Amino acid sequence: MSAVLMVPIDETGALVDSSVTELIQNAVTDTVSDVFVFSHGWWTNADRAMVDYSRFLLGFNQAVAKTGVPVGLTPPTNSVAIGLHWPSMYSEDPNAFANIFQVMSFHTMETRTYVVGQRGGHDVIAAIWQWVIAHPNASLRLHMIGHSFGCRVACYSFVSAMADVTLLRQFMNRPAVVRITLALLEPAMPYDVLALDRPYGILQSYGQPLRILTTRSDLDTALMNSNYYPAAEATQPADQFDLSQTPATPPLAASRLVPALGGQGPDGATLAAYNSGNTLRHDLLVDAGFQCTNVAWGRDRLLVADLTPLHRAHRQQDAVRPPGMPVPPGRPMRPTDPGGYHSDIYCDEVYQLLIGALFS
Numbered sequence: 001m002s003a004v005l006m007v008p009i010d011e012t013g014a015l016v017d018s019s020v021t022e023l024i025q026n027a028v029t030d031t032v033s034d035v036f037v038f039s040h041g042w043w044t045n046a047d048r049a050m051v052d053y054s055r056f057l058l059g060f061n062q063a064v065a066k067t068g069v070p071v072g073l074t075p076p077t078n079s080v081a082i083g084l085h086w087p088s089m090y091s092e093d094p095n096a097f098a099n100i101f102q103v104m105s106f107h108t109m110e111t112r113t114y115v116v117g118q119r120g121g122h123d124v125i126a127a128i129w130q131w132v133i134a135h136p137n138a139s140l141r142l143h144m145i146g147h148s149f150g151c152r153v154a155c156y157s158f159v160s161a162m163a164d165v166t167l168l169r170q171f172m173n174r175p176a177v178v179r180i181t182l183a184l185l186e187p188a189m190p191y192d193v194l195a196l197d198r199p200y201g202i203l204q205s206y207g208q209p210l211r212i213l214t215t216r217s218d219l220d221t222a223l224m225n226s227n228y229y230p231a232a233e234a235t236q237p238a239d240q241f242d243l244s245q246t247p248a249t250p251p252l253a254a255s256r257l258v259p260a261l262g263g264q265g266p267d268g269a270t271l272a273a274y275n276s277g278n279t280l281r282h283d284l285l286v287d288a289g290f291q292c293t294n295v296a297w298g299r300d301r302l303l304v305a306d307l308t309p310l311h312r313a314h315r316q317q318d319a320v321r322p323p324g325m326p327v328p329p330g331r332p333m334r335p336t337d338p339g340g341y342h343s344d345i346y347c348d349e350v351y352q353l354l355i356g357a358l359f360s
Helices: 020-027 046-068 097-104 108-132 150-165 165-172 199-205 229-234 267-276 310-318 350-360
Strands: 002-008 036-039 079-085 141-147 180-186 208-215 302-306
Touching: 002 020, 002 046, 020 079, 020 108, 036 108, 036 150, 036 165, 046 079, 046 350, 079 108, 108 150, 108 165, 141 150, 141 199, 141 350, 150 165, 180 350, 199 208, 199 267, 208 350, 267 302, 302 350
Parallel strands: 002 079, 036 079, 036 141, 141 180, 180 208, 208 302
Antiparallel strands: none
């Protein structure tokens, strides 16, 4: 990465420092081939976000360097990474009394992802688009990578930019359309939220240059266990983005469950919206030793990667890990912990998946 920027966003969704948009535009130059925007998930303070982003970028960069240039892939030649930090805990102080109640903040933080995407996330994407508009001959790719609730921030940042009609018109009228990839790692989002008649349905109107990679896992306990995400989402009002309005009636009764995109995977209507009407899923299985050359988009715009085989291999390793041995990043202290393998994304196989999906 030629430049790495950390962008703090406050609880109202606003950029903490308004000069950030200028910094972004100064970081992007004519030689930049790729811009990455990262968004972390729930229950992450600023210190943790810095560590997580550093770990992820280091591992990803090492994987790119090690991989070289396989046939069919075009790795970055020069890139800019932007890490968003949005307040996904009651307090940035991990020892603060307020954080005792963090487990009950699901609905508060879910709503906050909309506010963050609507304001600060929009401003970051707008800054990139404005630079592109001012440089009509520049060619770059934009990658938005989110994890868990961070996938909502990533998606809604893009949705908000598309809702800015003047900006979108200028951006789309460039001689060359910018290719955008949304990489949703274990998204804590409803399984049908990307369908045409759902909140993020507008994304499909961007056309062929937009592609979406989403992962799922049977061992993502946080998303698969009916007592966790599916039950919490069922009691949340229908996803809405005009937060000044009275919440709509929940789409499902609280007694029913809402499957997670990162747990069950997308529904048929979502697949059809992006994959030329094809409602059949053909999950890309990611196991130990997975390589970027295993990724094949074909004519699809929505690719589902199943991390279950990889997480199963990691669970087997964790079951026999000697006491006192360090826990690999992102993995649970014990295989039976409530979150399961929801954050198990800091490994070469996931980096290889991203290399194949983003650069092919």
